[in-house]
Amino acid sequence: MNHYDIVILGGGPGGYIAAIRAAQLGKKTALVEKEKLGGTCLHKGCIPSKTLLRSAELFxxxxxxxxxxxxxxxVELDYGGVLARKDGIVKQLEAxxxxxxxxxxxxxxxxNGEIVEAASSSGEYNGIIEVTGGAGEGGESAGEPQAPVRIGYRDLIVATGSRPRRIPGLPENERIMTSDEALAMEAVPASILIVGGGAIGVEWASMLSDFGAQVTIVEAADRLVxxxxxxxxxxxxxxxxxxxxxxxTGAKLLPETVSADGTGVTVQVEKNGKSESLSAERMLVSVGRAANVEGFGLERTLAQVERGVIAVDPTMRTADPHVYAIGDVVGGLQLAHVASHEGVAAVESICGLEEAHSPDPANVxxxxxxxPELASVGLTEQAAIDGGYAVKVGKFSFKxxxxxxxxxxxxxxxKVVxxxxxxxxxxxxxxxxxxxxxxxxxxxxQLVEATNMQVGRMIHPHPTLSEIIGEAMLGADKLALGM
Known part of the structure; x- marks a missing residue:
């Protein structure tokens, strides 16, 4: 059995970045991944969806x-060519x-990595991972199944990610998809019903609309995003x-009314106390993601699961002193760049670096x-007011x-708050x-606690899109120069 200073369960952007940082700090490191290196972000999320979005934008x-x-x-859409480009980019990045x-x-x-032994006592190792069903040590993403391999760890980082959340009670039918299945569609549907108007739902709505589909979004909240x-x-x-x-918006899907057959999907939604029937060729469920906290022996450690995610402190350590957790599996902002920063924080905490801590959500x-694209950082205007701030607002148009x-x-x-x-x-x-x-x-x-005037007085190159930031910052003091 090989022994490692740090073993990481999960090879997504949290896991593989943590592995690299551990190696930089001189730790003998192993990474266990049951599917493909790069995780959900590279294979089922960020990269493939943004590749499709770019093709849709260009079309x-x-x-x-x-x-x-x-x-x-x-000008015609070659959706097969779109998918081939997506696959090529994913393969290049995985390599x-x-x-x-x-x-x-x-x-x-x-x-598949599973914790088969865990202990908090010091010694040659503090736990054992058994890997089954893969290519073994040094294996690529695919290979002939090998005999189980056991590896020991002093410290473990759990980076098992998340999966699309499903709505209970929906029928099993290929026309009812999550984002995972949507990426595998071989053709653009004539029409699609998207349940959920958050980031994922909005991206798919924009993409499929540009590809020519008739799109309807059902969002339970009173507004999109x-x-x-x-x-x-x-x-x-x-x-x-x-x-x-x-x-x-303000509409609730009634799962018991959903039916699907070989031609399409029919549902009923409730809005303002009234029921409305909707039909489409396909339905996409985008109602968030569920943390992968099961199936790898976490219960054999002292780590605790609270509200469906692994509980951690600001250094990403769980209740088990030798088990850390990062990324989607700990909840919070389930974003690839957050997972990467949490991975670095976990490794640096293991190595005793005093500055190691998870990223402040206000700075993410x-x-x-x-x-159009959306981007934000920090507090919304309403959240700032609710937090007791007296605020000034600058707003500048791209026109x-x-x-x-x-x-x-x-x-x-x-908009600047x-x-x-x-x-x-x-x-x-x-x-x-x-x-x-x-x-x-x-x-x-946000990170350096700058004032709006400091950013507004910074020289932004012209002509660029980014100069709008300076104008909006100046606009908070009614000093915008361009309008």
């Missing part, structure tokens, strides 16, 4: 090429992760309506990659930004072209 742009002075006839494991001399075990600032939700609803994407940028007009995408705005007394930036909220690419500036302002 939509080509259809209106005449507005750019370009005559293009016979990159495998290279990083070899470069950092991290042993990769392919198969309910965790975002209310002004952003209203703008998104307006732009979706302009694209003929139907959004029923959040992104939605539909058309006054030259680069946005050049791109032909001038809908949307940037700042403390009226100190000028401290409390939150930044964006909706518009490519905002996910420059939300990082706002996140940096």
């Amino acid at each position: 939509e742009t080509m259809k209106r090429s005449l507005s750019f002075g370009i005559k293009a006839e016979g 990159g992760v495998r290279f990083l494991m070899k470069k950092n001399e991290i042993d990769v075990y392919s198969g 309910p965790s975002e600032d209310a002004d952003v939700s209203r703008e998104l609803a307006r732009l979706f309506a302009k694209r003929k994407i139907k959004a029923l 940028p959040k992104c939605v990659y539909g058309r 006054a930004i030259g680069k946005a007009l050049v791109f032909g995408e001038s809908d949307g705005f940037v 700042a403390d009226i007394k100190t000028g401290a930036v409390l939150g930044v909220h964006m909706i518009g072209p490519h905002v996910t690419d420059f939300i990082g500036e706002a996140a940096l302002a």
